[in-house]
Amino acid sequence: MASKTIKDIARAANVSYSTVSRALNRKEGVGAATRERIFVIAKEFGYTPNAIAQGLVTQRTKTIGLVLPDVTNPFFPEVAAGVELAADELGLSVFLCNTNWDKEKEERYLRLLAQRRVDGIIVSLIADEPEELVRDAVGDTPVVYVNHAPLRTERPFVAIDEDRGSYMATRHLIDQGYDTVGFIGAEAGGITSIPRLHGYRRAIEDAGIQYDERYVGLPRAGESSGSDIIMRMISEGCCPRALFAQNDVTAFSVMQGAQACGLRVPEDLAVIGFDDIPTAGFEAVGLSTIRQPKRELGRLSVELLRRQIESSLPEEGDSNQILLEPELVIRRTSGAARPQEPRR
C-alpha cells in the first residue's frame, strides 16, 4: 500500500535507481530506450515522487508560506490571490496559514513553516512583534512583511501609507461639510489601528478641529464589532455626523448598527471605510473608502521574497521596502452634508 519508490521502478526496469532518478528528472545521459521504459513503468506504478525526500537533499522545497490574520476579511483573500498568481509564475506553491488574530497561533505557524523548510515566508503580522520574536521563530528563513511593516525593521516589506490614507479619508469627510467626524476601530484590526488613528487625528487637527475622544470608538472588552461600538456611541449621545472606520468590514458593521438604530446613511451618518474590498463597490452598498492595491501588494511581496531567496543575503535597503500610495474612492456613503437640515 505504501507508495512505490524509485527503487521499485529501478528493480522493475532492471537499472540502477540513480538512472531512474536521472530519467524522471529529465537529465542528460539516459538512453532513449531506457528512459522510455522507465516512464512507462513509473506511470504503471502510479509513481509519485516523494517531495519530502527531494527536499531533504536539494534543500529547496519550492514552497513558500503565507501567514494571514483573517481570511474571513475579504481584504486578505485578495492579497492572497496576488501572492498565488505571482508565486505560480515562479513555480512555487503557497502554504496559506490563517492565524485568526491569535498571536500564539501566528508564532506557531511561523515556526512551523520554518520547520517545514519553506523557501520563504510572507507574513502580515497582527501586532508590532519585536523583530527578535519573529527571528526566533523563523531562524534564517527569508521573510517579507506585507500589509504592514514593523517599526524600524530591516526586512523587506510592502505596505501602503496608512497614515496618509487615513488622513485622506478623514479630510474627505471634513471637506464634505461634516462638523463632527469620528473614528471607529476594528474589533480585530491588529496593528493597523495605530497609523490609521494617527492619520485621522492629524487630519482633524489640521482642519482646526479639536480632537475629541468621545468621537473615537475603540472596541472595549465584550464588544465584538463596529456595530456594538456605534450603538454604544449613540446610546451615550455622542455619535458624530460622519465616521471613518478602520476598515471596510468595520464600516459595514457600523452601518448595520446605525441603521438598526434608525439612522440613515449618509443622511444621518456619513461613513467611509478603508481597503476597498469587493463588496464595497456594490450598488446597494456604495461604500466610500480608501483603496488598497491588494493584488499588487501580493505580487510585490512575492517579488521581494524571490530576490531575498536568490541572493540569500539579508538584502536590506530602501528598494526592498515599498510603500504604496492609497487612493480615495468616493461613493454613496459619504454624500455631502446638508447643513440646512440640522440633526434631529
Added chain:
Amino acid sequence: MASKTIKDIARAANVSYSTVSRALNRKEGVGAATRERIFVIAKEFGYTPNAIAQGLVTQRTKTIGLVLPDVTNPFFPEVAAGVELAADELGLSVFLCNTNWDKEKEERYLRLLAQRRVDGIIVSLIADEPEELVRDAVGDTPVVYVNHAPLRTERPFVAIDEDRGSYMATRHLIDQGYDTVGFIGAEAGGITSIPRLHGYRRAIEDAGIQYDERYVGLPRAGESSGSDIIMRMISEGCCPRALFAQNDVTAFSVMQGAQACGLRVPEDLAVIGFDDIPTAGFEAVGLSTIRQPKRELGRLSVELLRRQIESSLPEEGDSNQILLEPELVIRRTSGAARPQEPRR
C-alpha cells in the same frame, strides 16, 4: 548560515546525536543533566528541527491539505475556519490551496499535496471529476470531499442537501406570491449549479408552474457575474419578478445589476441566495438565503479525515458520507409580492 542540526548540538554537548534526538523529543532515558545541557545548547544555537527529515523517517507530516476553489467567496473561508479549528485540536496544521476555479490548478495542487506527503486532503472539487482523476493525482493519500460529493463516490464526504435547499428557496419565493420565479447561475459556481438548478426546477414544477428557460439565466461566454446576466434578462424583456441565485455572492451581484437598471429590491425584484455568507445578514443588505452550516462542514470533514488516516482502510460506508440539512433564512430581499401593484 545553514541552520544547525542535531549533530552540531551533539558535538557541542559531547553526546551522540541520538541522545540529542531523544532529549529534544522528550523521550524516556536521558539523564536530567544531559537533557538540560542539550536544551541550553539547542536554544543557544537557535535550533529548529527539520520537519522534512522528520517526515521522511516517521512517514507522518502532521499536515493536511485543504483545497478550495475560491477564497474570495466568503463561503469558503468560513469552511476553512472550521477546518482550521478542528485540525488544530488534533495537532495538525493546514496547508490551504486556492484553485481559483482552475481545473488544472486543482489537479496540480492535489498532486503537489500528495508529493508533499500530507497526512490527508480535504477538497471541495470544482466539477464532477471522475474518481480516477482524483485517484491518479493523490494516490493513496486519504481524501475527504467537502461541500459537494462527486456522483457515486465511495470516499467520505460532508455536504448539504443542495437539491433540497434549492427547493426550499424556490418554494419560498412562490409562497410569497411571485408568479414568475427565475434562477441565476454563478459565474464560477462549479459543480453546485447542477443540483441547485435541479432543486429549483422541481419546486417550480411541483407548484404547477411551467418551467420556462427564459427565466433561467446561466452565464454565457463573456459574462462574468450575476449582474451581467440580470442585465441581459432585463434588456431581453424577460426578467422574472423573483429570483433564486445560485449563491449569495451571485445574489449580491444580481441586486447590483438590477438596481443599476432602476429596479428596487424586493419591490420590483425579489431575491434569495444560497450559503448565508456573513454579509448577507447585514441590515443594509438583508439577503434572504439558504443557510449552510459552514464551520460545521469544516469540522466534520476533519473528523472524517481523521478516521480515515487512523484506520488507513479505505473506510467506505454510509456513516462517512454526511448530508447536512439546509435552513431557510428569510430576510428583507424576499418580501411578499404586492399583487395590487402590477409591474411597470
Added chain:
DNA sequence: ATGAAAGCGCTAACAA
C-alpha cells in the same frame, strides 16, 4: 550511458 556510493537530518531499533 549506467552503476555504486555517499549523504541530506532525522528516528528507532539494538547494543553496551
Added chain:
DNA sequence: TTGTTAGCGCTTTCAT
C-alpha cells in the same frame, strides 16, 4: 543512561 547503526527516498558526485 548512552552510543552505534541502519535506514526513510531521493539527488549527486565519481567511477566505470
